Amino acid sequence: MSSYASQADEIEQARQRIASAYDPRLLESAGHEMIDLLVSQLESCQQSVGNVLNWNSPGENVAEAARLLATGKNDGEEKSLSDRVRLLAETMLARGQNLQDPRYIGHQVPASVPLAGLFDAIGAVTNSVMAVYEMGPWATACEISLVEEIGKLIGYEEGAFSGFITHGGSLANLTALLTARNVALGESWKEGVSGTDPRPVIIAHGAAHYCIERSAGILGIGTDQCLKASLDDRGRIDVEKLEALIIEVQSKGHPIIAVCASACATPIGAFDPLHEIADLCEKYEVWMHVDAAHGGAACFSDRYRDLISGLERADSMICDAHKMMFVPALCAFVFYKNREHRFEAFQQNAPYLFDPSAPDIMEYDSGLKTIECTKRAAAFGLWGLWSAFGKELFADLVDVTFSMGQVFYEKLRAASDFQVLHKPECNIVVFRYLPEGLAERGADQIGEFQLRLRRKLIESGEFYIVPTSFEGVAALRCTVINPLTTPEHLDELMNALREQGRDLL
Ligand SMILES: Cc1ncc(COP(=O)(O)O)c(C=O)c1O
Structure with missing residues (x-):
């Protein structure tokens, strides 16, 4: 075969591979599969089954992502394309941060309304x-x-x-x-x-x-x-x-x-x-x-x-x-x-x-x-x-989440082992856990305790909250930005902090 003919042949094969990637029927089957996976993920998250943050060290996650890249479509066992796509989607869901879990009370990034993702x-x-x-x-x-x-x-x-x-x-x-x-x-x-x-x-x-x-x-x-x-x-x-x-x-x-x-x-x-x-x-x-x-x-x-x-x-x-x-x-x-x-x-x-x-x-x-x-x-x-x-939906979302800032504030104020650091105007609340035995210690120790406590909590997968600093001393910060978070979740958060804190003291 002339080099021109063999090149044309290779290009034709490439075209065929491209056609299979662009096949609308692939989108159909993978799309149905992905929607099913997303729906069961959403249900588990909303019912708080499993961890909020799927904690893996950065090195471990990068190694796994690189392994999937390197093995490409062939990871040892012969898999159909749809099995492979399913595995990739499952991995993505299993290793992420679950903002849709009402125990996610962390950064100012919301549990987005799921349907918005489909319009996107x-x-x-x-x-x-x-x-x-x-x-x-x-x-x-x-x-x-x-x-x-x-x-x-x-x-x-x-x-x-x-x-x-x-x-x-x-x-x-x-x-x-x-x-x-x-x-x-x-x-x-x-x-x-x-x-x-x-x-x-x-x-x-x-x-x-x-x-x-x-x-x-x-x-x-x-x-x-x-x-x-x-x-x-x-x-x-x-x-x-x-x-x-x-x-x-x-x-x-x-x-x-x-x-x-x-x-x-x-x-x-x-x-x-x-x-x-x-x-x-x-x-x-x-x-x-x-x-x-x-x-x-x-x-x-x-x-x-x-x-x-x-x-x-x-x-x-x-x-x-x-x-x-x-x-x-x-x-x-x-x-x-x-x-x-x-x-x-x-x-x-x-x-x-x-x-x-x-x-x-x-x-x-x-x-x-x-x-x-x-x-x-x-x-x-x-x-x-x-x-x-x-637009009423957006009013509801603001009303529910902002009102939870006040609810959390009242709960923290009523608890002798917590220190709430300001009166919230919206859904952002900054506080410290200060159990007996810690309150008497110096600011550095109090701050360091908050940081260690938070890390222990988030790595346990029970809740996700974030660290901050208030008047130069480390503190804990919550933004109630999942509208499914209820006052009961906030009680559970306080109990989880008590539990994790007990081990640290
Ligand atoms: C007040 C304020 N401005 C700006 C930003 C940055 O926005 P983005 O993360 O969309 O760049 C943030 C993020 O939290 C914020 O709180």
Whole structure:
């Protein structure tokens, strides 16, 4: 056979292998199988059968993942493709973190509403992406319809605001602050900021999420120029001290890129007084940005929306749907109060993407507003849930989980062997377990005990909670972000801590 003929033959065989990977019937059989597995996993998790966190050391997990990769389709025994697919799916489920278990009371990542994952799967299987409207016409429509509805719920004036979805709260804050920088410094997109003297600053909530300071680094402002606003005894920005700081900074000639408030701040879930901060920002003509990654969803709730009163006055704000809107990551919203700012973050010339012959359509090209060029259809999960259940579902999710913060607080306060460290405003609660014999010891020992206790608890698989530090001493932190977590689970958590703690003392 000529080398050309043998090459053609090889390509034909490759085509046949590819055809079997693309076979819709494979998706059908594997899809049914995976749904069955997911359903039984969900049932076990919801009934707390098995461990919350399937603990394996990182080395062990990496070795197993590498083993499955290396053995490829042939791991010693002859297996059909469907058996192999089943084994892989089972392994994925058996080795993960079970957020759907109501004993998962850990980071600000929710037990997402399961159906949202299926809407997302439509986007994944069809590889619906955005950047330009033509690539994701329906994804764009879903995103814009959500932006319009959520913007109105926040209280922005209809027709005046603008927004979009991006891949996560960190990127959302970065994009909004980039816009604020470009607005404040005029030509900084082209010229950079190194020549700006005196140096521009960002003023952030004293316990802002680290992504705000990281944004200052990325934007060329410099982390040293990210000034931390003092907090009051509830962990909120102290407005009097903020005013003094703004006056001091402006009197020295430093341009203020933005004041970044939090709604709420990560450590203890404290909500800043947004109206008072907005008054200051208006008075001193400073861009007001609010990181509402966690608390923005309070806009759905009649019970809790007062927490974010004043958010509608922010020049920009962000909110993660993959936190308190209970959809799978990543899906974060950025809003600008004034839609004129929507193209201010970036100035790109990309003739291979954006078509100047259809300027009306460019309004719908997400890539002009986001850091991403290709962007997954991140709206599908939320749009699907909202359209199927109505927005009342999101009010229920906020109401139930936020109310559990208060329930947990009361339980901890009533227990003499626990120390609750703040009065929660939402579903984030920080506390320590302080049994007799420990309370008298020094702060270092108390802190070290909390860390060892948590590790023992999570490795046991009984509960999942996270560590934090409060006033310089380690503590325990819970976010009730699985809406199936009940007061009884919280009693069980306290008992599990007592039990594990007894062995450690
Ligand atoms: C207040 C706040 N902002 C931003 C973030 C970062 O969001 P993401 O993890 O989506 O990047 C978090 C994460 O917990 C947060 O709590």
